[in-house]
Amino acid sequence: AQKITQTQPGMFVQEKEAVTLDCTYDTSDPSYGLFWYKQPSSGEMIFLIYQGSYDQQNATEGRYSLNFQKARKSANLVISASQLGDSAMYFCAMREGITGNAGKSTFGDGTTLTVKP
Amino acid sequence: KAGVTQTPRYLIKTRGQQVTLSCSPISGHRSVSWYQQTPGQGLQFLFEYFSETQRNKGNFPGRFSGRQFSNSRSEMNVSTLELGDSALYLCASSQEEGARQFFGPGTRLTVL
Numbered sequence: 001a002q003k004i005t006q007t008q009p010g011m012f013v014q015e016k017e018a019v020t021l022d023c024t025y026d027t028s029d030p031s032y033g034l035f036w037y038k039q040p041s042s043g044e045m046i047f048l049i050y051q052g053s054y055d056q057q058n059a060t061e062g063r064y065s066l067n068f069q070k071a072r073k074s075a076n077l078v079i080s081a082s083q084l085g086d087s088a089m090y091f092c093a094m095r096e097g098i099t100g101n102a103g104k105s106t107f108g109d110g111t112t113l114t115v116k117p
Numbered sequence: 118k119a120g121v122t123q124t125p126r127y128l129i130k131t132r133g134q135q136v137t138l139s140c141s142p143i144s145g146h147r148s149v150s151w152y153q154q155t156p157g158q159g160l161q162f163l164f165e166y167f168s169e170t171q172r173n174k175g176n177f178p179g180r181f182s183g184r185q186f187s188n189s190r191s192e193m194n195v196s197t198l199e200l201g202d203s204a205l206y207l208c209a210s211s212q213e214e215g216a217r218q219f220f221g222p223g224t225r226l227t228v229l
Contacts, residue, residue, distance in 0.1 A: 045220035
């Protein structure tokens with residue numbers, strides 16, 4: 001069964017506007033971590049933001065924030081004030097368990113974000 | 118600290134050959150994971166090594182193997198290459214208790 005679902009294959013946003021990229025997940029493990037990565041055309045995966053399952057507050061990192069709704073099993077990425085350099089593929093990923101699975105992440109299919117000038 | 122490095126960055130092989138890819142993790146990181154990325158299958162977990170032991174393994178055939186050395190550097194090997202093995206191979210390192218993986222730039226393998 002798909003553990004990470006990203007339902008938006010492609011998204012467009014106007015420069016300087018905010019955009020939300022959707023991610024839902026499925027796990028029976030009470031301990032898990034959720035990640036968002038950005039992958040530009042060069043191929044390198046760039047870490048954006050992390051949310052732990054026990055974190056009470058939504059994570060924020062500069063222009064990135066994670067809208068974590070545990071009961072709905074969703075972890076949407078919000079990018080505020082979009083920039084042209086934000087155009088890339090965005091992946092949602094999950095790591096189950098605190099230890100022992102530190103190195104195994106399950107990724108969604110990704111969302112291609114295009115920022116229009 | 119230096120980031121995760123992968124060599125070579127690009128590789129062209131023919132069917133039936135074998136290939137070895139190398140990954141040097143961030144200093145102090147003991148966990149090294151490998152992922153295969155293709156347009157059709159997306160990002161798929163291959164395996165993870167921790168302190169020279171394979172700790173997790175994805176659903177790939179036995180042609181895919183790996184190892185980790187005492188300095189945490191890791192290699193992955195693919196034998197009897199098939200056209201479908203053409204992909205971007207990403208290596209990532211993490212600390213045991215860390216919350217995130219740090220990815221290398223990847224090795225782009227083309228099988229002709």
